[in-house]
Amino acid sequence: MTEERVDYFIDVIIPVAIPQFFTYRVPVNWNEYIIVGQRVLVNFGKNKLYAAIVSKIHQNPPRMYEAKYIEEIIDETPIVTQNQLKIWDWIADYYFCNIGDVMLAALPNYLKLSSETRIILCNQFDGTTEFLTEKDLELIDFLSLKTIITWEEACNVFGKKSIHKDINKLIALKAIEVFEEIKDKYKTLKIKVISGGELLKDENQLKNIFTELEKKAFKQLEVLMAILEIAKQKKQEKFNFYITKEEINKKFDKSIDAVLKALEEKQIISISEQDKSRLSLDNLKTNIPLPTLSEAQNIAFESINKGFHDNKVTFLHGVTSSGKTEIYIHLINQTLQNKKQVLFLVPEIGLTTQLVMRIKQYFGDRVAVYHSKFNNSERYEIWDGVLNYKSGDNNFSIILGARSSIFLPFKDLGLVIVDEEHDSSYKQFDPAPRYNARDTSIFLANQFNANVVLGSATPSAETYFNAITKKYHYHHITERFGGVELPQIELIDLKKQAKTNFLPEYISKTLHDEILATLEKGKKVILFQNRRGYAPFIQCSKCGWIPECNSCDVSLTYHKYINKLKCHYCGKGQSNYNECPACGSHELKMRGLGTEKIEDELNLIYSKYNIARMDLETTKGKDAYQKIIDDFENDKIDILIGTQMVAKGLDFEKVALVAILDADTMLYYPDFRAFERAFQLFVQVSGRAGRRNEKGKVLIQTYQSNHDVLQKVILSDSISMMNNVLADRKQFKYPPYFRLINITLKHKNIDTLKQASEILGNELKKALGDRILGPKAPSISRVKDKFLMEILVKIEKNASPSQIKKIIRDNLGSLYQKGFSSVRVVVDVDP
């Protein structure tokens, strides 16, 4: 019998935005080492190397081409679980994107390896210079100086962008060589630890050492004593201790490196290196009893468990301050007792220290926090920690994170909590995958048969609909927790306000009086205006000219602190105008209202008080956001002006007044969710006012005091708000009654774009009839020098979305075939 020789082929995912999988061949002697979920190094394209993920192992050689061999198996064990691969597939299919896009979004950077070209001198170079140009010689000089250079450095030497020809010529002359190098490998953080050396093994030696050192090396004795003292403090054994170098360094103000080295040479101590985690696992061992639940909370807890028992997603609807967090804490505890993992999703901005500390208070170092502000090493270490989690472990049993935490390699998930489920930051728009973490987390939970709780005070129409139609289990808490009262919400009808000459038009007399009264009582004020910058646009008062971005179809926002006009779409800035370029007039007026202007002008009016601003600009730095929060908490700020950032996750004492300066612009935003969003935001902002035993006040300035949304905000009545929203959605064929797919076409030539979108629109209408709306230009019809056209697909709930998606996919493919390959198409599912 001859030994059977099997050829293995693997389908891999390449970390590049390409739709397909690629098939490679495994060298026979590696057959037994290849596992799904590992990374393999592959040659892709002409000379690029990538770490690709093994997604399928099979024995079917491709018919149309010869598969390349893989170069290397990178991981001994998989770094991605089978469940994750299923989720990636689902996301790519559901959200209409490439599997490579999902991989890029899911993996921490350290696991995404790709190669970079390096250039070196060729040792066969004979030094002949007759075919070389001056630039060639410059490159060779540079190389003999630096040994290895990058492609980019070579471009700089040549002083141009495209150097392929020059490089190829030099390679042909055997002057240089190129090779591919993998960049950015993860490096563990090393720390030095000190432990007892050979001589410190028995007591008799110790005495000798002491007498010896006392005579000749007093400093060494001092350091040794300090080391033993620290070990004693840490309750370690006398002859078997280890402390970090950092700990001993702290005891001395000068460097003791030389002393330690001497002690090491005498074999009194030994110094070694050890890996250290970058995560601040602040050894919080907590024995704090769980918070006691009120009767209403207890009923909610029981009800949620009933939903779990029925295998349903549970929606916990609880007004602000109804104590949802305490219920979450009990649910988490219950899941940990069952030795399962918990994923606690919060909106990006909700990850304030306030929430993190509150959860850590009960669960200590079991909590791992994960969000986009973390650096590469930290993200990698969390991935690794979750990957190595075993049922019942403490570490990495609770992940508290923003939307991207759904991509972590969970092993044994028991519970997913999505707090503030309505929050729009769960949906990713910009780079693909355009996924919704709330919806994806339900798919994720299904893989593990895990429970899901969605929580909100102001639910999304989708979730509310699923709750009342019994698809989800629904529990509503109407009672506030611990004596917190609903703030008193009042509208200020701007039509009825008397004009004053000392106040800007956006501060009514009534509001001014309330602000002063609040500040005089030593309380704080939050002013909400959902627009950053100084003035959204400027306008010539003679001819009406408005400066616009020359790459985008929007007016430029004036930012006073840099005295520049900035485009909020492409980010380009330009200096401000002194005179109108259209008519030469000097009367350029600031129009509209941004947070920066409010801050500026209020500093004059309330000059006795401290005013701060919280928006994208003032929170850019790593700790800027936290600093504003700290200042506010430490009474260094009396009035806080902010965009929607102030609406979320902040809990402060002493905020007695919250004002929404301009409710109207939000109500007239051109989006089918405008009312829903406005309501959610207004109610959330209102929730910042008042604390325990103290009723806060909320003032909303508007010209539309009869507007239905504002009336619902006054009553904080999310149920009748939702019922109105649902009625509208049904009538106008929007979610949750219809599924939406938005197709955006982009091209820098408007005629090409119009042609392409007409053709696509017509073809889709042929197949899908009046489900297709458009093509029409969006309200901002040009961004970053590209014109935009949109086609909206409305799919009724009982139609097969996969069939319709296939039709869309096919038509996009044939549009590409028809010579419109340069038209970019972006598909956004459930926008």
Place this chain on the structure above:
DNA sequence: AGCACGCCGACT
């Protein structure tokens, strides 16, 4: 998405 190959305008 990169990145190469390939076909036309402005410069030594």
Place this chain on the structure above:
DNA sequence: GTCGGCGTGCTC
């Protein structure tokens, strides 16, 4: 005449 612009097509 060449350099380098970016249009087009492929990657196992």
